[in-house]
Every structure is written in structure tokens, then in C-alpha cells.
Amino acid sequence: MRALIFRHYFNQALDHFTFKQGSAKWLQRYFIYDGYRNGASKSPKPIFFYAGNEDAVDVYVNFTGLMWELGKEMDALLVFAEHRYYGESQPVGPGSLHKDPSYLSIEQALADFATLIYHVKETYDALDSPVIAFGGSYGGMLAAWLRAKYPNAVQGAIAGSAPVGAYVSRHNPDFNPSDFWEVVTYDARPEAGAAEHCRKNVHSFFQAMLANKGRQSFWQQLSDVFQLCQAPESGQDVENVAYWVQGAFDSFAMGNYPYPSTYMGGALPAWPMRAACEHLAQMEPSQEDILQGMAEAVGLLYNATRDQPCYNATQLVGPAGPGDTWLFQWCTERAGQELPFYPANGRTDMFWDQGKYDEEQIRADCMKQFNVSGSGDWPVISLGGFDFSTASNIVFSNGEYDPWRIGGITRDISDTVVAVLIEEGAHHLDLMFSHPHDPPSVINARLLEAAYIKKWVQEHSARKPLQKPFGIS
Amino acid sequence: MRALIFRHYFNQALDHFTFKQGSAKWLQRYFIYDGYRNGASKSPKPIFFYAGNEDAVDVYVNFTGLMWELGKEMDALLVFAEHRYYGESQPVGPGSLHKDPSYLSIEQALADFATLIYHVKETYDALDSPVIAFGGSYGGMLAAWLRAKYPNAVQGAIAGSAPVGAYVSRHNPDFNPSDFWEVVTYDARPEAGAAEHCRKNVHSFFQAMLANKGRQSFWQQLSDVFQLCQAPESGQDVENVAYWVQGAFDSFAMGNYPYPSTYMGGALPAWPMRAACEHLAQMEPSQEDILQGMAEAVGLLYNATRDQPCYNATQLVGPAGPGDTWLFQWCTERAGQELPFYPANGRTDMFWDQGKYDEEQIRADCMKQFNVSGSGDWPVISLGGFDFSTASNIVFSNGEYDPWRIGGITRDISDTVVAVLIEEGAHHLDLMFSHPHDPPSVINARLLEAAYIKKWVQEHSARKPLQKPFGIS
Numbered sequence: 001m002r003a004l005i006f007r008h009y010f011n012q013a014l015d016h017f018t019f020k021q022g023s024a025k026w027l028q029r030y031f032i033y034d035g036y037r038n039g040a041s042k043s044p045k046p047i048f049f050y051a052g053n054e055d056a057v058d059v060y061v062n063f064t065g066l067m068w069e070l071g072k073e074m075d076a077l078l079v080f081a082e083h084r085y086y087g088e089s090q091p092v093g094p095g096s097l098h099k100d101p102s103y104l105s106i107e108q109a110l111a112d113f114a115t116l117i118y119h120v121k122e123t124y125d126a127l128d129s130p131v132i133a134f135g136g137s138y139g140g141m142l143a144a145w146l147r148a149k150y151p152n153a154v155q156g157a158i159a160g161s162a163p164v165g166a167y168v169s170r171h172n173p174d175f176n177p178s179d180f181w182e183v184v185t186y187d188a189r190p191e192a193g194a195a196e197h198c199r200k201n202v203h204s205f206f207q208a209m210l211a212n213k214g215r216q217s218f219w220q221q222l223s224d225v226f227q228l229c230q231a232p233e234s235g236q237d238v239e240n241v242a243y244w245v246q247g248a249f250d251s252f253a254m255g256n257y258p259y260p261s262t263y264m265g266g267a268l269p270a271w272p273m274r275a276a277c278e279h280l281a282q283m284e285p286s287q288e289d290i291l292q293g294m295a296e297a298v299g300l301l302y303n304a305t306r307d308q309p310c311y312n313a314t315q316l317v318g319p320a321g322p323g324d325t326w327l328f329q330w331c332t333e334r335a336g337q338e339l340p341f342y343p344a345n346g347r348t349d350m351f352w353d354q355g356k357y358d359e360e361q362i363r364a365d366c367m368k369q370f371n372v373s374g375s376g377d378w379p380v381i382s383l384g385g386f387d388f389s390t391a392s393n394i395v396f397s398n399g400e401y402d403p404w405r406i407g408g409i410t411r412d413i414s415d416t417v418v419a420v421l422i423e424e425g426a427h428h429l430d431l432m433f434s435h436p437h438d439p440p441s442v443i444n445a446r447l448l449e450a451a452y453i454k455k456w457v458q459e460h461s462a463r464k465p466l467q468k469p470f471g472i473s
Numbered sequence: 474m475r476a477l478i479f480r481h482y483f484n485q486a487l488d489h490f491t492f493k494q495g496s497a498k499w500l501q502r503y504f505i506y507d508g509y510r511n512g513a514s515k516s517p518k519p520i521f522f523y524a525g526n527e528d529a530v531d532v533y534v535n536f537t538g539l540m541w542e543l544g545k546e547m548d549a550l551l552v553f554a555e556h557r558y559y560g561e562s563q564p565v566g567p568g569s570l571h572k573d574p575s576y577l578s579i580e581q582a583l584a585d586f587a588t589l590i591y592h593v594k595e596t597y598d599a600l601d602s603p604v605i606a607f608g609g610s611y612g613g614m615l616a617a618w619l620r621a622k623y624p625n626a627v628q629g630a631i632a633g634s635a636p637v638g639a640y641v642s643r644h645n646p647d648f649n650p651s652d653f654w655e656v657v658t659y660d661a662r663p664e665a666g667a668a669e670h671c672r673k674n675v676h677s678f679f680q681a682m683l684a685n686k687g688r689q690s691f692w693q694q695l696s697d698v699f700q701l702c703q704a705p706e707s708g709q710d711v712e713n714v715a716y717w718v719q720g721a722f723d724s725f726a727m728g729n730y731p732y733p734s735t736y737m738g739g740a741l742p743a744w745p746m747r748a749a750c751e752h753l754a755q756m757e758p759s760q761e762d763i764l765q766g767m768a769e770a771v772g773l774l775y776n777a778t779r780d781q782p783c784y785n786a787t788q789l790v791g792p793a794g795p796g797d798t799w800l801f802q803w804c805t806e807r808a809g810q811e812l813p814f815y816p817a818n819g820r821t822d823m824f825w826d827q828g829k830y831d832e833e834q835i836r837a838d839c840m841k842q843f844n845v846s847g848s849g850d851w852p853v854i855s856l857g858g859f860d861f862s863t864a865s866n867i868v869f870s871n872g873e874y875d876p877w878r879i880g881g882i883t884r885d886i887s888d889t890v891v892a893v894l895i896e897e898g899a900h901h902l903d904l905m906f907s908h909p910h911d912p913p914s915v916i917n918a919r920l921l922e923a924a925y926i927k928k929w930v931q932e933h934s935a936r937k938p939l940q941k942p943f944g945i946s
Binding site: 013015016017018019020021101102103104105107108111114115118122149150151152153170171174328332370371372374377378380381382384385387389390391392393463465 | 486488489490491492493494574575576577578580581584587588591595622623624625626643644647801805843844845847850851853854855857858860862863864865866936938
């Protein structure tokens with residue numbers, strides 16, 4: 001079915017909020033699938049709009065099964081929009097980030113989407129079609145904000161695993177970034193299907209790393225066991241390896257799906273946290289056993305294809321996602337980031353004490369790398385953080401196993417802004433294609449999302465006219 | 474009491490939505506009055522925030538009586554913020570418009586206000602204080618949008634005579650700019666207290682102008698009767714005089730207050746439309762009578778102080794307000810404008826047929842003057858036009874006599890977005906200081922606004938915490 005999808009480019013404004021002379025335009029990429037729209041349904045046919053996030057939009061076309069499945073059922077027009085500065089959507093030409101990253105901001109991206117939606121509605125003779133925004137992770141944040149900020153453009157939003165409140169800011173006091181690692185640890189409990197001694201052994205691993213990080217003999221041992229391309233040459237190198245290992249557990253938690261998936265980058269097995277913990281299951285392992293077990297565990301992510309000759313793990317761990325662009329968004333508006341900026345504490349989690357969230361260090365690093373500095377304050381002022389009390393028509397879904405739920409809306413806020421917690425769910429499992437191994441919780445979450453969407457669609461078609469044409473009497 | 478008002482400057486971002494290296498700041502002016510905040514009231518003490526519009530903010534400090542009177546009653550902290558590029562708030566130095574007008578946009582101004590509100594709350598140890606936005610005209614639009622777009626920053630808005638829907642756009646089909654002149658004409662009816670034959674005579678005046686505009690003898694007559702500094706030398710000059718006369722009726726309608734007021738620029742008498750019509754009251758006047766009557770009528774506005782030696786009326790009529798800055802906002806985001814862009818038709822109004830609203834001509838003129846072009850489309854996408862169906866806690870007030878009500882919200886949209894039509898009211902009469910000549914309608918409107926504000930304040934103090942701190946169990 002996806003063979004018929006159409007790729008389009010829309011002539012988009014470079015800067016929606018200032019008025020430069022000449023006012024440059026650029027081509028934003030989006031995909032449209034209209035194969036369902038000719039369906040026989042008599043109900044109003046909606047537009048499903050994916051709010052693209054920090055990757056080429058193809059990824060979201062291929063993975064957002066919910067839009068395809070529900071779109072078919074509801075005769076929807078499917079639209080997948082690419083976020084500026086990702087994929088082919090390069091506002092100032094190829095490699096835009098390095099030419100001029102200025103125009104990369106959440107607010108500009110939202111304005112792109114709102115403008116594109118109006119364009120699609122006109123192009124497809126769909127002015128009266130209700131628009132439902134979808135998105136996962138940062139895309140889910142964008143979908144929710146699109147509904148909150150441009151309610152004229154979208155009638156509702158499905159925000160999968162959207163950490164809208166993940167901002168360290170004096171204006172958003174309820175967010176604690178260290179909780180992230182507590183959820184990762186939560187996933188390694190026996191109650192979550194993991195081996196009984198896993199958490200203890202993971203913790204021991206990091207304790208051993210810290211205790212031995214200054215010892216040259218350990219550097220060689222670590223290099224041999226983990227097949228590092230280059231042996232550590234300092235305590236800092238060992239620490240970098242520790243962060244690299246921690247990063248694998250991050251992926252095991254976010255990607256803790258009930259079936260094998262490539263979504264997190266590597267080709268992870270089903271229930272990857274459980275699979276990893278199988279290698280760390282011994283009751284009283286030696287330090288050698290733990291190192292060996294951990295090497296096998298992280299290999300699930302880093303060497304899934306079994307063709308990795310060695311690992312470059314002594315370098316400072318970079319950001320997840322496609323590199324610099326996402327890091328720029330972290331530096332300016334603190335878009336989602338966990339490693340190494342969200343510190344574990346080694347007490348409520350199985351990692352080690354990484355100190356406090358260090359705003360000053362973050363700013364200094366960002367100034368060094370991009371010559372810009374931001375903070376969590378402006379995004380909270382601009383976008384509200386956890387505060388969706390005045391919004392409407394949003395389903396926020398969060399997975400029990402997904403550490404990003406610490407920044408998500410996990411309680412119903414009103415009759416129309418609702419939260420669904422997906423038991424045994426990882427990072428926006430509900431957005432994926434249906435699978436025989438889906439737990440009942442995600443099947444129910446999708447049914448609930450479908451019910452809300454149908455309600456929003458009906459309400460839209462039953463809406464009153466906005467304003468009577470003017471009459472002086 | 475206003476002697477104690479404090480002038481402040483806030484270090485504001487130049488561009489909230491892009492991330493330039495170096496990230497310039499500038500000083501935004503605002504006024505604060507904290508004399509009421511020490512009052513004995515036990516209720517939560519709110520912050521009243523004036524969303525400054527297209528003039529130096531002093532004007533709004535001096536004229537927004539509702540904030541002073543209600544602020545005293547409610548022990549409010551009063552804040553009056555100046556809009557960027559007006560008054561002393563010059564983002565790129567004195568005369569910013571001519572240096573670089575790029576950063577003048579509605580969205581930037583709203584972001585300024587939201588940021589400033591957080592700053593004031595911190596500075597005045599008022600983090601829990603509910604904030605109520607006030608504004609009249611474009612300021613009322615800003616107040617309403619501030620509530621709609623930054624509901625975390627303001628808990629409610631009083632939007633006086635705010636033509637939020639005054640956008641000619643395919644996305645906003647219910648707005649017809651010509652209706653503006655129909656309301657002006659409505660104010661000249663006997664039912665509105667004007668002389669019986671006024672409308673007919675006004676219409677005759679413009680008919681005579683059109684019929685004679687090519688005649689040299691008429692040019693001299695017109696110049697003599699109106700005391701023009703320079704006699705017309707072309708039909709175009711006569712037409713310019715006609716627009717200039719029409720502009721006076723615009724002011725008589727917007728400024729049709731029940732007492733003398735300087736708010737519209739000149740020192741208008743009470744009920745200026747009635748006063749103007751007194752000069753155009755004859756049943757069967759000669760053409761000379763009509764010219765003479767009209768000259769006296771427009772003198773109410775243009776020569777209120779009786780010291781004008783002659784009028785420069787043959788030049789093309791410029792925009793109302795402080796000139797270029799406001800015109801730039803018209804050119805980019807179609808901020809409020811009536812003359813000469815909103816065409817009268819001479820059928821449903823007492824003026825003459827001025828053709829269609831000419832988007833192409835507007836763009837061409839704007840390109841010529843500022844080398845930028847905008848349209849009504851983007852502001853409607855960005856701000857929603859008439860669509861406030863998802864907003865909450867806004868009172869939209871509109872005056873029966875105010876032509877800007879054609880772009881206002883004049884019907885209740887929900888329980889919390891309500892409309893009040895002020896009978897015999899002109900342009901945001903409700904925001905002015907109380908006056909013995911106030912009609913009952915405006916007294917009631919202010920009571921209703923006060924009741925809503927008190928409700929919003931109470932609801933804010935009774936609000937639930939946003940999100941429970943994270944707990945994994």
C-alpha cells in the first residue's frame with residue numbers, strides 16, 4: 001500500500017515571525033497517501049497529520065502504523081511532514097545546520113506545520129476536513145503543541161510518549177531529570193520480566209568501573225572484554241565507556257517492545273531489557289563475569305548484526321539521534337536529551353552518582369559548540385511545560401517501561417485532555433503497527449485513541465459557524 | 474495616584490523564535506504601579522497587565538481607567554507594557570523601524586509580553602498571582618491572543634473592541650471590510666441621536682465631490698470653503714480630500730463617546746457624530762450649504778483647538794496612528810487599518826463606491842514602501858481569526874457605535890469566552906475611567922468584566938497542582 005505514497009515539496013517560509021526584505025522560501029518535504037480517501041465511508045473523512053520530529057520523515061512514514069491502520073478504517077488522507085533541518089528539509093540548502101542554524105526552533109517548526117496543513121486542505125479540496133495530529137516522542141510534543149497553539153489548524157492530537165514537561169526550569173519545578181534513570185532501572189526488575197539479580201549486577205558493573213578507572217590493568221581488561229577499538233588511556237576514557245554502556249540501557253528501556261524492532265537504531269530483540277538482563281543474571285558473579293555479561297548485554301544494541309569489529313566507546317558519548325541537529329535543539333530549547341545531561345544518582349537507579357544537572361556546564365558546552373545558549377525557561381514560557389490545563393482534544397499516551405514518561409502527562413487533565421498509561425509499553429508503542437505480541441494494554445490504548453479521534457471528527461462536523469456575518473441591526 | 478508609578482526597562486530578547494549567535498537583547502519599557510498591592514484584601518491579589526499597542530505606552534497608562542479603578546478595588550499590581558518598536562521600546566536603537574523593522578511582528582510582541590510577565594512575577598515575588606491581561610483595539614487583540622497562546626502566563630483577558638477577526642483572507646471568509654463604513658453610517662442615524670438628514674447630506678457631499686472632481690472652479694470652491702493650504706490641482710487631489718473627510722467620520726464613530734475626549738487624537742466633543750451631524754442637518758441644503766456644513770463638521774476633529782491656519786488635505790491620506798510603524802504592521806500582518814484600504818460602497822454606507830478590497834494593490838504599495846509583503850492569510854493561520862472556540866477566560870467587549878465591531882467577537886462562544894455589546898458605546902469605552910455621562914450599558918459591562926476577573930482569580934487560587942512529582946510505583 002505504501003508504494004502509492006506521494007512525495008511533495010511545499011514552498012515554506014524561512015522565518016514566520018520576522019519580516020525580512022525579500023522573505024526567503026525553501027522546500028519542505030512531506031509525504032501524502034490518498035489511497036484511503038476514496039473509501040465508501042459516509043462519515044467525514046479526516047486528515048491524519050504526522051508532525052515530523054528529529055529524523056528524516058521516511059522513518060515516521062514507515063513506523064507510524066497507527067496512522068495507516070486507523071487511516072484505512074476512517075478513509076483518512078495521510079500526511080507526513082518533515083521537520084525543518086532534518087532529512088531533505090534544509091531551509092538554507094544542503095547541510096543547513098552548518099550554514100545557518102538560526103531558523104531551527106520549535107516555534108518555527110510548528111508554524112511550518114500549521115501553514116502546510118492549510119495548504120494541504122486547499123490542495124486536496126478538504127477545507128472542511130478535520131485534522132488530527134499524530135506524533136511520537138518529540139513528534140508527540142509537536143502534535144500536542146500544534147493542537148494547543150494552532151487549534152484552528154488541528155482538531156485533535158495523539159501525542160505518543162511526548163515529554164512535554166521534560167524541562168529543567170524554575171518555571172517547571174516538578175520535573176526531575178534524574179527520574180529518567182529510575183524508570184530505566186524499574187524496567188530491569190523481576191516484576192518487569194528481568195532476571196532477579198540484574199539491577200544488582202548492573203550497579204556492580206558501574207561500581208567496578210568507578211573503583212578501577214585509574215588502573216591501567218583494568219583499562220586493558222575492559223578493552224579486551226568489550227572489544228574496544230582503542231583501550232582506555234585515562235580515567236575519563238573509562239567513564240566514557242560507562243556512559244556508553246548506560247546508553248545501551250537507555251535504548252533497552254525506550255525500545256523495550258514485545259517483539260524485535262529496529263526503531264531504536266540497532267536491531268533489538270523482543271523485550272531487550274529482559275534479553276540484556278539474561279546476561280547479568282548470576283547470583284554471585286565475579287568481576288570478570290560481570291564485565292563479560294555486560295559486554296554481551298550491550299552487544300544486543302551495539303552489535304546486533306554481529307559484524308562490528310570493535311567499538312569506539314572511549315570517545316565522549318554523543319547525543320542520540322542524527323547528531324548535531326538534535327544537539328543544537330538541545331542547546332537552544334532543551335529538546336529531549338538524556339545522555340549525558342540527565343544525571344543518574346546511583347541510589348534510586350542502578351547506575352552511579354553523576355552529580356547535579358549542570359545548567360552552567362550545558363551552557364558553556366553549547367556556547368563552545370554552536371555559540372548559542374538557551375535554557376529550559378523560554379520553552380516553558382513559550383509552550384507551557386506540564387501545563388495543558390487550558391488545552392483540549394489531546395490524548396497523551398505513555399508507556400510503563402518508557403523513561404520519557406517522567407516528562408509526560410500521565411494523569412487526565414480534563415474530559416478532553418486525557419492520559420493513558422500503557423502497561424508493559426515502551427516508547428510510543430501505540431503508534432507502531434499492530435503485532436501479534438502486543439499486550440492488551442496497547443490494543444486498548446489504540447481503541448481509546450480511535451474513539452477519541454472519531455469523537456473529535458464528529459464534533460468538528462457538528463460545529464457551529466464561527467461568527468454570523470456582520471449585521472448592524 | 475499615578476505619581477507613584479515606576480518606569481522600568483526589561484532586558485528583552487530581540488528574536489524569540491530564532492537562535493542567532495550572540496543573541497541580542499534590548500530594553501523594553503514598562504510601567505508598574507504597586508500602590509494598591511499593599512491593600513488589606515484577603516483574596517488573592519492579581520496582576521493586571523496592559524498589552525501595549527500601537528503607541529507609546531504612556532497613552533494606555535493614562536487612559537485605561539478600568540485597570541486603575543478595578544485594580545484599586547482588587548489590590549492589583551498594575552503593569553503597562555510597551556509594544557516593541559513604539560515609544561521608547563526600540564529593539565535596534567532609536568528609530569528602529571528605519572534601521573531594521575524585521576523584528577516587528579505580532580508574534581514577537583506576544584512573546585515579549587509572556588516573557589515580561591514571568592519576569593514581573595519573579596521580581597515582585599508574585600509567582601502565584603493570577604495575571605489578567607487588558608487591552609483595547611489592537612491591544613485587546615494582543616490581550617486575547619496572549620490568553621489563547623500563552624494561557625500559562627495569563628489567566629484571563631479583557632479584550633476591549635478587539636477586531637481579532639478583521640482579516641481579509643480565504644481562511645476567514647466571514648469578514649467583509651466594507652461593513653466598517655456601514656457602522657460609521659449607522660452612527661449617523663436619528664436613532665443614534667444624529668440629525669435626521671445627516672446621512673443623506675453626507676452622501677450628497679461625496680456625490681458632489683465625485684461629480685465635480687474634474688472641474689477647476691470646484692477645486693477653488695473646495696479650497697476656499699475648507700481652508701485648504703493648497704487648492705486641488707486634479708481629480709485625484711479632490712478624491713484625497715474626500716478620503717480626508719471620510720477619515721473624520723471614522724474618528725467620529727470610533728470616538729463617539731458620551732463626553733469630550735482627546736483619545737482619538739483631536740479634542741472631540743461629547744457624541745462627536747451627533748455634533749458633526751448638527752452641521753449637516755438641513756432638509757434641502759444647497760451644494761454650498763453642504764460644503765460649508767461639512768467643513769464645519771470635520772473641523773470638530775481637525776481644528777478642535779481652533780488654531781489650524783489651513784489643512785493639508787490634498788495629500789494621500791496616511792494611516793491613522795503614529796505613522797510608519799503601524800503601516801509596516803499593516804503591510805506585514807494586516808494589523809488594524811481602515812483607510813484607505815477598507816473600501817466603502819456608497820450603497821450600504823453614506824460614502825461612495827471605492828471598489829473592491831484590493832489585495833494586489835496593497836502588496837504592491839507595501840513592496841514599494843517597505844520591500845516586504847504580507848497578507849491576511851498568515852495572521853489567520855497563526856492567530857485564528859474569528860475562531861476562539863478553544864480558548865477560555867476572555868471577555869470580548871464591543872461598542873454598538875464602534876465600526877471595529879465588524880471584526881470583533883460579538884456572540885458568546887462558550888461559558889468562558891463571552892461577548893458583551895455595549896449599547897451606545899464607541900471604541901473600548903469600557904476601558905476608560907468612569908464618567909458621570911457613562912450610559913448604563915458600560916457600567917454594566919464593567920461590572921460583568923469585574924465579575925469574570927474575580928471568578929478567574931478565585932479559580933486560579935483553587936487550581937489543582939499541575940502534575941504529581943514522578944513516582945514509579
